[in-house]
Amino acid sequence: MNDMKQFLTFIRKEFAHVLRDKKTLLILFGMPVVQILIFGFALTNEVKNARIVILDQANDPASQRIISKLEASRYFEISHTVMNHEDLENAFKKGDIRLAVIFPAGFNNDLLHQNHASIQVIADASDPNNATTLTSYVSAVIQDYLSETEQTNHVPYQIQPQIRYLYNPQLKGAPNFVPGVMALVLMLVCVMMTAVSIVKEKETGTMEILLVSPFSPLMVIVSKAVPYLILSLVNVASILLLSVFVLGLPINGSIGLLFAESTLFIITCLTLGIFISVKTDTQQAAMLISLMGMLLPTILFSGFMFPIENMPLPLQWFSNIVPSKWYYIIVKSIMIKGLGFGAIWKETLILAGITIVLLFISLKSFKIRLS
Amino acid sequence: MRTIRFLLQKEFRQIFRNRSILVMVMVMPVMQLIILPLAANYEVKNVNIAIIDNDHSSYSQKLISKITASGYFKLTGYDFSFKEALKLIESDKADLILEIPHGFERNLVRENKQQLFVAVNAINGTKANLGGVYLGSVIVDDNNDIRLQLVQPGHFSQQPEIDIRSSNWYNPLLNYHVYMVPGILAILVTMIGGFLTALNIVKEKEVGTIEQINVTPIKKHHFILGKLIPFWILGNVVFTLGLIVAWLIYGIVPLGSILLLYGFVSVYLLAVLGFGLLVSTFCDTQQQAMFIMFFFIMIFVLMGGLFTSIDSMPDWAKTVTRFNPVSYLIEVMRMIILKGSGLKDILRQLGIIFLFALVLNSWAIFNYKKTN
Numbered sequence: 001m002n003d004m005k006q007f008l009t010f011i012r013k014e015f016a017h018v019l020r021d022k023k024t025l026l027i028l029f030g031m032p033v034v035q036i037l038i039f040g041f042a043l044t045n046e047v048k049n050a051r052i053v054i055l056d057q058a059n060d061p062a063s064q065r066i067i068s069k070l071e072a073s074r075y076f077e078i079s080h081t082v083m084n085h086e087d088l089e090n091a092f093k094k095g096d097i098r099l100a101v102i103f104p105a106g107f108n109n110d111l112l113h114q115n116h117a118s119i120q121v122i123a124d125a126s127d128p129n130n131a132t133t134l135t136s137y138v139s140a141v142i143q144d145y146l147s148e149t150e151q152t153n154h155v156p157y158q159i160q161p162q163i164r165y166l167y168n169p170q171l172k173g174a175p176n177f178v179p180g181v182m183a184l185v186l187m188l189v190c191v192m193m194t195a196v197s198i199v200k201e202k203e204t205g206t207m208e209i210l211l212v213s214p215f216s217p218l219m220v221i222v223s224k225a226v227p228y229l230i231l232s233l234v235n236v237a238s239i240l241l242l243s244v245f246v247l248g249l250p251i252n253g254s255i256g257l258l259f260a261e262s263t264l265f266i267i268t269c270l271t272l273g274i275f276i277s278v279k280t281d282t283q284q285a286a287m288l289i290s291l292m293g294m295l296l297p298t299i300l301f302s303g304f305m306f307p308i309e310n311m312p313l314p315l316q317w318f319s320n321i322v323p324s325k326w327y328y329i330i331v332k333s334i335m336i337k338g339l340g341f342g343a344i345w346k347e348t349l350i351l352a353g354i355t356i357v358l359l360f361i362s363l364k365s366f367k368i369r370l371s
Numbered sequence: 372m373r374t375i376r377f378l379l380q381k382e383f384r385q386i387f388r389n390r391s392i393l394v395m396v397m398v399m400p401v402m403q404l405i406i407l408p409l410a411a412n413y414e415v416k417n418v419n420i421a422i423i424d425n426d427h428s429s430y431s432q433k434l435i436s437k438i439t440a441s442g443y444f445k446l447t448g449y450d451f452s453f454k455e456a457l458k459l460i461e462s463d464k465a466d467l468i469l470e471i472p473h474g475f476e477r478n479l480v481r482e483n484k485q486q487l488f489v490a491v492n493a494i495n496g497t498k499a500n501l502g503g504v505y506l507g508s509v510i511v512d513d514n515n516d517i518r519l520q521l522v523q524p525g526h527f528s529q530q531p532e533i534d535i536r537s538s539n540w541y542n543p544l545l546n547y548h549v550y551m552v553p554g555i556l557a558i559l560v561t562m563i564g565g566f567l568t569a570l571n572i573v574k575e576k577e578v579g580t581i582e583q584i585n586v587t588p589i590k591k592h593h594f595i596l597g598k599l600i601p602f603w604i605l606g607n608v609v610f611t612l613g614l615i616v617a618w619l620i621y622g623i624v625p626l627g628s629i630l631l632l633y634g635f636v637s638v639y640l641l642a643v644l645g646f647g648l649l650v651s652t653f654c655d656t657q658q659q660a661m662f663i664m665f666f667f668i669m670i671f672v673l674m675g676g677l678f679t680s681i682d683s684m685p686d687w688a689k690t691v692t693r694f695n696p697v698s699y700l701i702e703v704m705r706m707i708i709l710k711g712s713g714l715k716d717i718l719r720q721l722g723i724i725f726l727f728a729l730v731l732n733s734w735a736i737f738n739y740k741k742t743n
Contacts, residue, residue, distance in 0.1 A: 095710075159514045175494045285391055291566070296555075297407075
């Protein structure tokens with residue numbers, strides 16, 4: 001009973017610390033909001049509005065028809081300046097254009113009389129993803145043009161694929177990144193805040209005062225983590241509210257389950273923060289590790305930016321110990337696909353396992369005496 | 372001049388004294404630069420496909436073998452009910468389901484027309500889109516083969532064909548590392564430069580040593596310069612390390628002038644350091660400084676065109692990126708390193724970054740108060 005009271009007092013002390021620093025608090029709550037807005041409205045993996053240039057040396061009905069089709073596509077923004085080869089190269093070097101489509105002279109003639117014509121497509125492949133995507137868009141437009149002429153010619157034996165897009169019929173970005181942002185924000189907030197606030201006590205010397213108190217050292221650490229657990233749950237709620245009401249992304253599965261899994265993930269992150277704080281002595285070191293060491297790997301290895309199956313094998317193995325990867329899969333399954341616990345028990349178990357291992361190592365190396 | 376020399380001596384001594392930070396500053400970027408480009412691979416290959424063949428005819432078999440032979444697809448499930456195939460999609464084992472309906476071959480021959488059903492997991496829009504396009508092109512190809520086989524030559528006019536000759540400039544092998552390495556290097560240089568300056572000054576505030584400096588006759592700009600120069604040098608060292616890693620591990624040698632590259636990075640570092648200084652004048656604790664820096668760097672990275680192209684952003688977001696110094700560095704690094712762009716190509720960006728440096732640093736000096 002007395003212990004409980006002490007524990008609550010400590011938690012109150014930590015809350016006072018957190019709430020006193022208004023600037024940090026503002027960032028803590030502002031960050032998820034800004035991120036959801038950026039990801040929701042600014043970022044897209046889709047390639048569109050790419051500036052391209054068309055060199056029409058043919059200027060005949062066929063080339064005109066294809067050009068007007070390219071113009072109609074939202075993927076391209078066509079600048080019509082006719083250029084020679086040298087201008088073309090300069091424009092690429094300046095980054096003014098991403099792709100050039102060149103129709104050779106006599107394009108329509110070749111098509112009508114020899115049934116065969118060619119188009120040259122030059123892409124700025126310094127961004128290879130962009131280049132292949134744009135090239136494939138151009139060929140889709142040309143394919144479309146050809147099948148239009150097929151329709152008028154009554155070609156026999158047509159196979160028509162009917163494509164249905166599951167979960168995300170409008171191919172929006174939100175279903176992919178909202179779970180990603182949740183993983184990212186929770187990971188960084190929890191890890192960094194706990195690590196720094198514990199190391200700060202070490203650095204300023206107040207840790208010694210806490211350790212000589214009759215209160216168990218383990219509880220000192222746990223009480224540091226509690227405020228961040230609550231703050232993070234508030235963040236989860238605000239992200240979900242934003243994504244439902246601003247981005248129009250409904251939660252298809254159980255909200256209770258989502259919160260339970262989020263709590264588990266937050267605890268994993270807090271443990272990671274404690275682990276870092278045990279291993280470092282200065283705030284700068286703790287920050288550098290939790291930031292430089294966490295930011296890019298979390299973005300990369302959780303799989304919401306880059307598909308994990310494309311990575312070399314050792315990195316695929318490594319991604320398995322990144323907690324945010326599992327959380328990302330869990331949130332995606334519950335929120336977007338609307339699956340129940342039966343589909344994600346394995347991921348949950350792995351997260352719990354990572355937490356226990358981290359906790360065990362931190363406790364082992366936690367020193368009650370400072371130096 | 373003498374004052375600055377002494378200040379520099381002090382700063383360098385402090386930097387070199389803290390070995391663990393120094394090692395982290397040098398080793399972490401190098402490690403990240405080696406590993407991250409390998410991970411950041413956006414090529415869409417290995418689209419996992421599950422095929423439900425209800426027809427089991429020679430045509431459906433031929434189509435399936437065409438799909439598996441195309442190199443884009445990996446067959447992860449074959450011959451399920453649709454329900455079972457959907458399970459594969461739910462557990463992320465398949466990205467695409469192709470359902471070949473019963474009587475596919477017969478209907479195609481008799482009725483001249485037959486549909487195929489494709490269901491795509493569209494949570495990841497790009498992959499879904501490209502997977503659909505790839506599958507479409509394989510089907511068209513198969514369709515043409517069937518036509519050639521069924522139709523006797525001369526019975527119908529041969530289909531017109533348009534050949535697309537595509538060439539990929541600057542990166543003919545479409546190597547994704549080549550694209551990512553300069554971008555990631557830009558981020559690392561920014562993080563090192565920005566964070567360290569911000570933290571450094573705030574640390575002096577937090578432990579109280581800044582008061583000792585404030586009571587000396589050191590001028591504001593002396594103090595700021597004394598903080599800027601060491602980290603400017605450190606930033607350049609990290610950048611050099613990065614270039615060496617890019618060359619040794621990825622074989623990337625800048626096509627353009629190295630001198631121009633350093634010139635741009637030098638001016639850029641001034642801007643980022645200025646930003647760090649400015650943040651530090653607003654903060655009282657390292658934790659605050661860290662969080663505010665982190666908040667901005669996050670936005671800078673996401674809006675910098677490293678992972679997603681700026682062209683595709685809506686207009687308001689494009690306007691925001693104009694105020695993002697990182698977007699200029701990423702752009703210029705890629706231009707000089709990959710395309711060999713020259714001074715006249717990057718003049719605009721250089722001017723803007725210079726402006727950034729000027730504004731941020733003057734603002735920081737203006738905002739730094741020797742008295743509370």
